[in-house]
Amino acid sequence: MKRYYFILSFFVAVVLMVASCEDIEPAISIPENEFAIDIDNFVNASFFDIIGTEKVKISAKSPFAVTILSNGDYAVSKDDIALGNFVISPNEIPQSRYRGENLSLTRDLTLYVLSLELQTISGFGYFQYPIRVRQRGADGTVYLTAEDIRAWQEDHSSSSGWGGDANQRYILGTITKVGDMHTENGVYDGIAYCGELWQVPATQRSYPEPQTLDAVDIEINVDGATLMAKVHYPACYKLVSKNNYKVGDRIEMNIPNSGIITGNNTLWVSPQDILIVK
Numbered sequence: 001m002k003r004y005y006f007i008l009s010f011f012v013a014v015v016l017m018v019a020s021c022e023d024i025e026p027a028i029s030i031p032e033n034e035f036a037i038d039i040d041n042f043v044n045a046s047f048f049d050i051i052g053t054e055k056v057k058i059s060a061k062s063p064f065a066v067t068i069l070s071n072g073d074y075a076v077s078k079d080d081i082a083l084g085n086f087v088i089s090p091n092e093i094p095q096s097r098y099r100g101e102n103l104s105l106t107r108d109l110t111l112y113v114l115s116l117e118l119q120t121i122s123g124f125g126y127f128q129y130p131i132r133v134r135q136r137g138a139d140g141t142v143y144l145t146a147e148d149i150r151a152w153q154e155d156h157s158s159s160s161g162w163g164g165d166a167n168q169r170y171i172l173g174t175i176t177k178v179g180d181m182h183t184e185n186g187v188y189d190g191i192a193y194c195g196e197l198w199q200v201p202a203t204q205r206s207y208p209e210p211q212t213l214d215a216v217d218i219e220i221n222v223d224g225a226t227l228m229a230k231v232h233y234p235a236c237y238k239l240v241s242k243n244n245y246k247v248g249d250r251i252e253m254n255i256p257n258s259g260i261i262t263g264n265n266t267l268w269v270s271p272q273d274i275l276i277v278k
Contacts, residue, residue, distance in 0.1 A: 046130065046272060049134045064117065073091055105137040108132060112130055124236050144222070159255075172277075173220040176247060178217075251274050
């Protein structure tokens with residue numbers, strides 16, 4: 001029985017790696033079920049800002065059984081209170097090389113609330129609600145300078161020299177323009193080796209069909225440098241519409257490597273990359 005459950009869990013994890021909010025024809029027969037989901041209140045919080053290895057409690061109000069998979073950055077235990085309650089225990093932040101020193105730097109962790117059963121959910125496909133944890137490092141946070149931003153805008157390659165790991169680069173800036181919320185299909189890639197694809201940087205995945213993404217464009221001033229960001233996510237999760245960005249908002253924004261893909265000086269970011277600060 002142990003081997004059976006291991007194989008099933010591994011298969012579910014692999015399937016979910018290619019999941020989206022749109023239907024993708026599976027290689028095997030997988031049931032699609034319809035549930036009444038209050039997606040606006042699905043979890044107690046979708047963003048946690050913590051210090052060190054502080055534990056995070058996640059409660060999911062789900063009409064179907066859910067799970068959260070552990071990985072090398074954090075452990076997951078199920079709370080005894082009720083089904084759908086989890087405790088996330090982040091591991092110590094590995095030290096990264098930054099300006100000649102080995103430091104413990106702030107990082108972003110993303111985990112997903114998944115369906116425990118092998119099924120697709122009507123309107124969502126393979127359900128995976130994202131949770132973001134910003135884990136503060138003992139040695140502080142790497143913020144890009146105006147010079148870093150201008151250099152990247154000129155050559156689109158200097159980002160490879162930014163300090164810290166891929167999930168440890170941030171900016172501090174002020175929103176100067178906010179566009180209207182609209183629909184995007186993702187970043188079209190017509191020359192992918194496996195055919196046409198639409199990349200969705202916020203999910204770090206590519207899909208064979210255009211996606212239905214909520215999106216809003218914002219302009220950010222970082223010490224005199226102007227940076228454009230396209231905040232986006234699959235529309236069914238309503239994460240973009242939850243955020244009322246305003247001109248004058250001071251923000252801390254993670255710069256994911258997956259968002260530096262279009263070559264037009266616009267970063268594609270998730271709403272969970274952005275923290276409004278006082």
